[in-house]
Amino acid sequence: MQKLQAIGRRPIYVLVFLVGIIAFLWPLGLPVSVQPDTLTVYKALDALPAGSLVWFGAEYDVSTKPELDPQVVAVFHHLFQKNLKPVIYGMWLRGPTIVQGLVEPIAEEYGKQYGVDWINLGHKPGTSTNLRLMTSNITEGAAGVDHFGKPLANYPIMRNVTALDKASGFRHVVIAEAGTPGNREYLGIVVKEKAIPMSVATLTMSIAENKPFVVAGDFTGQIPGLRGAAEYEYLVGKAGKGASGTDAQSLAALLVFGLVVLGNIGYLTSPRR
Amino acid sequence: MRKEFPMLLTVVAALTVILSQFFFHIAEWNLMDVLDKWLNVMWGIAIGLGIVNLSVVHGKKIMRRAPGFYNSVVLLAILYVYAILGLWTTTQGYYHAWIFDNVYAPLDSTVFGLVAFFITTAAYRAFKVRTWEATVMLLAGMILLLGSAPIGEAIWADWAHLRQWFLDIPNAAGMRGIVLGIYLGGFATALRVMLGLERAWMGAMGGR
Numbered sequence: 001m002q003k004l005q006a007i008g009r010r011p012i013y014v015l016v017f018l019v020g021i022i023a024f025l026w027p028l029g030l031p032v033s034v035q036p037d038t039l040t041v042y043k044a045l046d047a048l049p050a051g052s053l054v055w056f057g058a059e060y061d062v063s064t065k066p067e068l069d070p071q072v073v074a075v076f077h078h079l080f081q082k083n084l085k086p087v088i089y090g091m092w093l094r095g096p097t098i099v100q101g102l103v104e105p106i107a108e109e110y111g112k113q114y115g116v117d118w119i120n121l122g123h124k125p126g127t128s129t130n131l132r133l134m135t136s137n138i139t140e141g142a143a144g145v146d147h148f149g150k151p152l153a154n155y156p157i158m159r160n161v162t163a164l165d166k167a168s169g170f171r172h173v174v175i176a177e178a179g180t181p182g183n184r185e186y187l188g189i190v191v192k193e194k195a196i197p198m199s200v201a202t203l204t205m206s207i208a209e210n211k212p213f214v215v216a217g218d219f220t221g222q223i224p225g226l227r228g229a230a231e232y233e234y235l236v237g238k239a240g241k242g243a244s245g246t247d248a249q250s251l252a253a254l255l256v257f258g259l260v261v262l263g264n265i266g267y268l269t270s271p272r273r
Numbered sequence: 274m275r276k277e278f279p280m281l282l283t284v285v286a287a288l289t290v291i292l293s294q295f296f297f298h299i300a301e302w303n304l305m306d307v308l309d310k311w312l313n314v315m316w317g318i319a320i321g322l323g324i325v326n327l328s329v330v331h332g333k334k335i336m337r338r339a340p341g342f343y344n345s346v347v348l349l350a351i352l353y354v355y356a357i358l359g360l361w362t363t364t365q366g367y368y369h370a371w372i373f374d375n376v377y378a379p380l381d382s383t384v385f386g387l388v389a390f391f392i393t394t395a396a397y398r399a400f401k402v403r404t405w406e407a408t409v410m411l412l413a414g415m416i417l418l419l420g421s422a423p424i425g426e427a428i429w430a431d432w433a434h435l436r437q438w439f440l441d442i443p444n445a446a447g448m449r450g451i452v453l454g455i456y457l458g459g460f461a462t463a464l465r466v467m468l469g470l471e472r473a474w475m476g477a478m479g480g481r
Contacts, residue, residue: 005401012394022292032422033433062378063385090351094373097365126313133309140310148365204421211440212449227421252389255421259397260411267401 005266012259021256023248030250031159032243037214038231041174041199047090050083053157055164055184055196057175058088060097064178064203069102070229070242071201072176076103077236080110080117085157087170088120088147090135091127091181096120096147101174115146115155122147128185134164135194165194172220173198183210187218201228249255280469287467327352413439 004073048054056075060068079086088103090096100120112118112174121142124130134141138161144152152158173196177183183200197220202210204225213219223232226249228243289308308396331345359369370388400411419425420436465471 007397009394013390016390016393028423030427032423033426035433035437037437043284061381063381065382097370103456126309126316129309129312129316133306133313136303136306149363174446206441207421208417208444208448211445212452215441215445219359225421227423230423246423250422250427251420252393253422256393256396257415259393260400260415263397263400264402264411267403 002266002271004262005264005270007259007262008111013257015170016252018153019251021247022238023251027244028247028250029243030247032227032230032234034231035224035228035237036199037221038223038228038235041223042232043172044085044197044199044214044220045078045172046082047074048084052084052171053161053169053170054079054086055082055170055173055190056086056099057164057177057182058090058099059092059124059182060098061092061094062098062176064225065098066245067203067226067229068176068178068201069098069205070245071232072102073222073240074229074232074236074238074242075174075176075201076106077238078232080106080112081236083117086118086132087157087161088122090144091176091185092130095176096122100147114262117151117184119129119155119157120147121152123241127181128189131164131181131185132189135189136163138163157204164190164196166196169189169195170194172196173200174201176201176202177206178203179206183213187213191218198211202261276472276475278473280472284467284469287463324352324356412442 019164050239070232076086086103088099089097090099093269103118107114107186114120121138124142126133130141138158139152142152146152163169173186174188175183175186175198177200183198183202186198190196198218199220199222200210201223202225204227207222207224210219210222214222223229223249226242226245229240230246231242233240233242286308289304293302293305304373328349331349335342335349355369358366358372362369362371391408396414398461400407400414402408402411416432416439419428419437420432420439425432425436462471466474
């Protein structure tokens, strides 16, 4: 029994690998209940009048794609279903490029036209200082061009948009974030100074850190990790990688739980404890 | 004057930001916008300085044939080739994007993916009922672990609700304290910089 607390690293690595493979080959399809955090985000976006502008902060990179991409996809399905107009921007270098690749097929599915129904301002250097510039002058903040380097003046969606504020028609901010710069910058510059509500699509490991801001009402809500993606997919009626990804999460959680139980049995039966 | 001038600049910039935040009349002067634009320019300069610094440090290593100098060769080669490619074809260019998507992206995802393996072994070793505190940590960890995955609800229907309560009440209370501490610490440091008590940011010139 005591040997149970001395399982080597290698067998555990093999088990983690196998768990991932099993979830990939034979999906469990376990049901996911929708939790209040995700539901609040859904309701907030659902209540916006058609045609409202929604600022989308693409604040992540390739390392966190597997967890954040399904959330982004589910949110954009919702935005286009409600005829809302997303404006994508990124303080992270690669964020807008990643989101552009995800949004193009969704926009096509809903017959949404780039530059008319949605736009990507791309990444602009300067992190929070540039975000602040966006709240007073988008043309200056975006250096006058979109993600593809084309003048913003060419796009009908930008016709009456001067700044990231309510006067220009922005009713909500959603950010998909994997760290700094991220929600804290938006909280100070956009939520507090411009009084635009914000929802956060976040990593599982950031849920606890963001929670005080959700409870205090600073964030409208947060879509928590892959589970949140699965919940949002259910709400918008579009099953995707969130639902399938939670299978791997389930098996991994079960593996960790099992290993912890075994380790503790070994520890408690050890005469040297 | 070498010390005083940077300190004076710091005080003026800090006061501009603080006063713009607290007084509407000063905010109307749009000094923050001007500072933001300056800061954007300085970002660009900082990147240039970083490249120069990196080139000097690793260039010396290569010249001296220091141990592992070939790593420096690879680093500088990638830095300049990729930067020149980006300037030439723009960051949206096919080759620039291809290298990023097929070299950097898989490497980055792989490193992040490895965390799952380390966390599993770390949880197995760390979560032991050695003390009361460790037992509380173990229970909290298990509640959040199984509550975050659908398997938790498959085992016990209220597991997700328990997790939600745990996040909303004990976690939010604890995190709020931590966050307040961080911000108070940050404020105290900013105050020390403004008053000239903290000079480490000036490097060797700071004097203390």
